[in-house]
Amino acid sequence: xxxxxxxxxxxxxxxxxxxxxxxxxxxxxxxxxxxxxxxxxxxxxxxxxxxxxxxxxxxxxxxxxxxxxxxxxxxxxxxxxxxxxxxxxxxxxxxxxxxxxxxxxxxxxxxxxxxxxxxxxxxxxxxxxxxxxxxxxxxxxxxxxxxxxxxxxxxxxxxxxxxxxxxxxxxxxxxxxxxxxxxxxxxxxxxxxxxxxxxxxxxxxxxxxxxxxxxxxxxxxxxxxxxxxxxxxxxxxxxxxxxxxxxxxxxxxxxxxxxxxxxxxxxxxxxxxxxxxxxxxxxxxxxxxxx
Amino acid sequence: xxxxxxxxxxxxxxxxxxxxxxxxxxxxxxxxxxxxxxxxxxxxxxxxxxxxxxxxxxxxxxxxxxxxxxxxxxxxxxxxxxxxxxxxxxxxxxxxxxxxxxxxxxxxxxxxxxxxxxxxxxxxxxxxxxxxxxxxxxxxxxxxxxxxxxxxxxxxxxxxxxxxxxxxxxxxxxxxxxxxxxxxxxxxxxxxxxxxxxxxxxxxxxxxxxxxxxxxxxxxxxxxxxxxxxxxxxxxxxxxxxxxxxxxxxxxxxxxxxxxxxxxxxxxxxxxxxxxxxxxxxxxxxxxxxx
Numbered sequence: 243x244x245x246x247x248x249x250x251x252x253x254x255x256x257x258x259x260x261x262x263x264x265x266x267x268x269x270x271x272x273x274x275x276x277x278x279x280x281x282x283x284x285x286x287x288x289x290x291x292x293x294x295x296x297x298x299x300x301x302x303x304x305x306x307x308x309x310x311x312x313x314x315x316x317x318x319x320x321x322x323x324x325x326x327x328x329x330x331x332x333x334x335x336x337x338x339x340x341x342x343x344x345x346x347x348x349x350x351x352x353x354x355x356x357x358x359x360x361x362x363x364x365x366x367x368x369x370x371x372x373x374x375x376x377x378x379x380x381x382x383x384x385x386x387x388x389x390x391x392x393x394x395x396x397x398x399x400x401x402x403x404x405x406x407x408x409x410x411x412x413x414x415x416x417x418x419x420x421x422x423x424x425x426x427x428x429x430x431x432x433x434x435x436x437x438x439x440x441x442x443x444x445x446x447x448x449x450x451x452x453x454x455x456x457x458x459x460x461x462x463x464x465x466x467x468x469x470x471x472x473x474x475x476x477x478x479x480x481x482x483x484x485x486x487x488x489x490x491x492x493x494x495x496x497x498x499x500x501x502x503x504x505x506x507x508x509x510x511x512x513x514x515x516x517x518x519x520x521x522x523x524x525x526x527x528x529x530x531x532x533x
Numbered sequence: 534x535x536x537x538x539x540x541x542x543x544x545x546x547x548x549x550x551x552x553x554x555x556x557x558x559x560x561x562x563x564x565x566x567x568x569x570x571x572x573x574x575x576x577x578x579x580x581x582x583x584x585x586x587x588x589x590x591x592x593x594x595x596x597x598x599x600x601x602x603x604x605x606x607x608x609x610x611x612x613x614x615x616x617x618x619x620x621x622x623x624x625x626x627x628x629x630x631x632x633x634x635x636x637x638x639x640x641x642x643x644x645x646x647x648x649x650x651x652x653x654x655x656x657x658x659x660x661x662x663x664x665x666x667x668x669x670x671x672x673x674x675x676x677x678x679x680x681x682x683x684x685x686x687x688x689x690x691x692x693x694x695x696x697x698x699x700x701x702x703x704x705x706x707x708x709x710x711x712x713x714x715x716x717x718x719x720x721x722x723x724x725x726x727x728x729x730x731x732x733x734x735x736x737x738x739x740x741x742x743x744x745x746x747x748x749x750x751x752x753x754x755x756x757x758x759x760x761x762x763x764x765x766x767x768x769x770x771x772x773x774x775x776x777x778x779x780x781x782x783x784x785x786x787x788x789x790x791x792x793x794x795x796x797x798x799x800x801x802x803x804x805x806x807x808x809x810x811x812x813x814x815x816x817x818x819x820x821x822x823x824x
Contacts, residue, residue, distance in 0.1 A: 247553075247562055250570075251546035258538055268578075271538055276574045279541075283570035287563065 243490045245287045245294050246509040252358075253282060256433075257298050259360035263315075264306040274305035291509075292461030292487045295357075299432050300458065310431035312356055319354045319405025319434065320443045326371065327408050333375075334412055341388050343375065344413040345502065349521050350374040351409030352402060352485050352504045356434040357460065370504070383523045387482070387500050392418040394479035399450065400426045400462055400492075402485030402503075404436045407444035410484060414449040424474055425450040430458045435487070461491030486510060492526070499526045534781045536578045536585050537800040543649075544573060547724075548589050550651035554606075555597040565596035582800075583752030583778045586648075590723050591749065601722035603647055610645045610696025610725065611734045617662065618699050624666075625703055632679050634666065635704040636793065640812050641665035642700030643693060643776050643795045647725040648751065661795070674814045678773070678791050683709040685770035690741065691717045691753055691783075693776030693794075695727045698735035701775060705740040715765055716741035721749045726778070752782030777801060783817070790817045 257278040261271045278301050285294055303309055310316075330347050337343040353370035391397055399414065401407055407425075414423055425446045428435045436444070441452050456468030462483070464472065475481060481499045483492055489501050489510070501524050505516045514529060516522065548569040552562040569592050576585055594600055601607075621638050628634040644661035682688055690705065692698055698716075705714055716737045719726045727735070732743050747759030753774070755763065766772060772790045774783055780792050780801070792815050796807045805820060807813065 247549055247559065247566065250566060251542050251549060254545050255542035258542060262538075268538065272578065275538065275541060279570045279574035283567045283574065287559075 243290055243493050243510070243513060245285070245289050245291050247287070248507075248509050249291050249294065250282060252507070253294060253298055254278065256295070256357060256360070257302055260299065260302045260311050260433075261306060263360065264302075264308050264311050270305060274302055277301045277305065290461060290463075290491045292459045292491050293463060295487075296432065296457075296459040296463075299460075303431070312431070312434040315356050315360075315362065316404035316434050316436075316440055317443075318362060319403065320408065320440060322367070323351065323354065323405040323408035323444065327412060330371070330409070331412055331415075334416060337375075340416045341413075341418065342381070342384055344409075344416045345384060345387075345523060346374045346377065346379065346521075347371070348406075348409045348413040348484070349377075349379070349502050349504060349523070351406035352502070354403045354405035354434070355485070355506060356403075357487075358506050377521045379521050379523045383500070383525060383528070386525065387480070387523070388418060390480045390500075391421060394419060394421040396424065396474070396478045397421040397480045397482065398424045398426060398453075398474055398478040400455075400481065400483045400488045401436045401441060401446075402488060403434050404440035404444070405434075406484065407436045407441050407446055411445050411449050414446075421479065423450040424453045424478070426453045426455050426462070426471060426475075428458060428460070429454050429456040429468075432458045432460050435460050459491070460487035462488050463491055464495065489522075493529060495526060497526075500524070501526065501529075534581055534784050534801070534804060536576070536580050536582050537804075538578070539798075539800050540582050540585065541573060543798070544585060544589055545569065547586070547648060547651070548593055551590065551593045551602050551724075552597060554651065555593075555599050555602050561596060565593055568592045568596065581752060581754075581782045583750045583782050584754060586778075587723065587748075587750040587754075590751075594722070603722070603725040606647050606651070606653065607695035607725050607727075607731055608734075609653060610694065611699065611731060613658070614642065614645065614696040614699035614735065618703060621662070621700070622703055622706075625707060628666075631707045632704075632709065633672070633675055635700075635707045636675060636678075636814065637665045637668065637670065637812075638662070639697075639700045639704040639775070640668075640670070640793050640795060640814070642697035643793070645694045645696035645725070646776070646797060647694075648778070649797050668812045670812050670814045674791070674816060674819070677816065678771070678814070679709060681771045681791075682712060685710060685712040687715065687765070687769045688712040688771045688773065689715045689717060689744075689765055689769040691746075691772065691774045691779045692727045692732060692737075693779060694725050695731035695735070696725075697775065698727045698732050698737055702736050702740050705737075712770065714741040715744045715769070717744045717746050717753070717762060717766075719749060719751070720745050720747040720759075723749045723751050726751050750782070751778035753779050754782055755786065780813075784820060786817060788817075791815070792817065
């Protein structure tokens with residue numbers, strides 16, 4: 243999916259927010275923002291948003307001399323997710339359809355995204371979990387996903403944000419069948435996307451093999467991913483992609499992918515005729531572009 | 534008041550919104566946005582926000598080959614304001630303190646501002662008028678303003694937005710005393726700020742002499758205003774400044790000025806310890822900066 247003009251103000255706000263998390267020294271922030279603005283003025287809008295974001299967040303990390311500006315927010319997300327996970331695991335295992343309930347909480351966890359907003363808003367986050375069991379989702383796609391996992395030899399889950407990973411673990415725990423499960427993370431820090439270390443803190447190691455995609459982008463840039471990642475991506479029987487960044491970079495991928503995400507911006511909503519805020523369970527073959 | 538880092542994402546969004554009002558042709562918008570981004574990357578943050586905005590909106594008007602991109606919004610604002618004005622005039626004249634009530638509706642009219650948002654939101658606009666009579670304002674400053682106007686030989690009102698001008702007219706109609714009244718407008722179009730033509734459509738000519746400040750900026754840039762404007766600005770017994778743009782450029786002016794505005798952004802709110810959304814009636818001598 244290409245970058246929209248509407249992504250531009252959002253990128254600038256994101257860069258400013260990220261800079262402010264690291265320093266209150268205007269000199270540094272101004273220098274970083276000048277570089278970000280100049281970079282964006284030079285952008286090819288044919289790039290996907292995560293490719294554009296990659297350039298911006300590299301500048302921020304470089305100028306701020308901080309390899310992981312969102313580290314504190316990521317740690318807070320994982321800690322809060324672990325706190326919530328006990329109760330949610332009981333809800334999942336006690337429910338009529340534990341797989342469906344686990345998918346629902348995995349999508350609920352997608353709210354832990356600090357690309358759109360950079361402050362911790364407890365009420366905003368909790369409202370996502372509170373509606374997990376009643377938010378409309380596509381139950382037909384869910385059933386197909388269940389059956390494909392049940393029959394799969396290998397399943398690859400493409401992780402999104404730190405914290406959200408905890409709920410992905412709860413989902414993997416109730417996968418049907420006996421597939422070998424891989425959990426892909428980002429090669430290094432970008433926004434609050436989960437890295438291998440973040441995934442370990444969420445306990446992913448207990449349910450899946452952690453696999454770095456090798457890239458510092460908030461999506462999955464197939465043309466830049468490691469050979470090891472690509473081989474598993476291509477050969478896995480089922481690929482599940484979490485979140486917007488992965489969606490924006492894989493919506494046109496050649497293989498079938500199941501997308502689980504919350505639609506968090508108007509750009510994606512308009513592109514696929516989704517509703518802003520909608521919870522998506524869909525496979526790539528069923529997506530219908532509106533423009 | 535200098536431009537804040539937080540103004541940057543807002544400028545970019547404003548430039549994009551203004552471009553989209555003129556064309557849906559991405560080629561033109563991208564070219565304009567690239568110039569805007571490059572210009573902002575080169576900005577001196579020592580400028581006031583209206584000085585920075587002046588550069589940006591000149592680029593948009595030039596690239597879009599449109600001397601007045603907000604013309605339709607301005608015409609809609611004036612038409613809607615004229616519709617509302619009949620009922621509001623009755624409310625003013627029938628009230629216990631017509632001057633206070635007129636000041637209140639003049640501040641209510643300050644909601645017709647398309648710098649912050651570029652769509653017409655009827656509910657948002659109407660809520661401003663609905664609370665006009667009960668919103669807290671500084672009654673002591675109001676009384677001082679009343680007494681100064683009563684004793685003045687000349688009063689200068691610095692207008693802000695088209696549409697809002699209609700309510701400024703209702704205020705001037707109930708000025709006490711016999712002062713000669715000037716109503717300053719922008720030299721040419723910038724955002725939805727009132728020009729001489731917009732003021733005429735609002736009926737200002739019937740109550741005041743329309744005076745161009747000579748500049749295409751959403752504030753009052755004294756170092757660029759015409760000699761005629763400056764002479765009246767300096768000599769007037771009372772100067773009333775409407776809106777945020779004028780406030781941002783005159784908050785440090787040497788002469789006493791009465792400011793009437795709604796605080797519409799966090800940058801100004803933080804700078805003066807105002808509340809976001811607060812309605813201000815204050816003279817420049819009483820302002821206390823927080824940083």
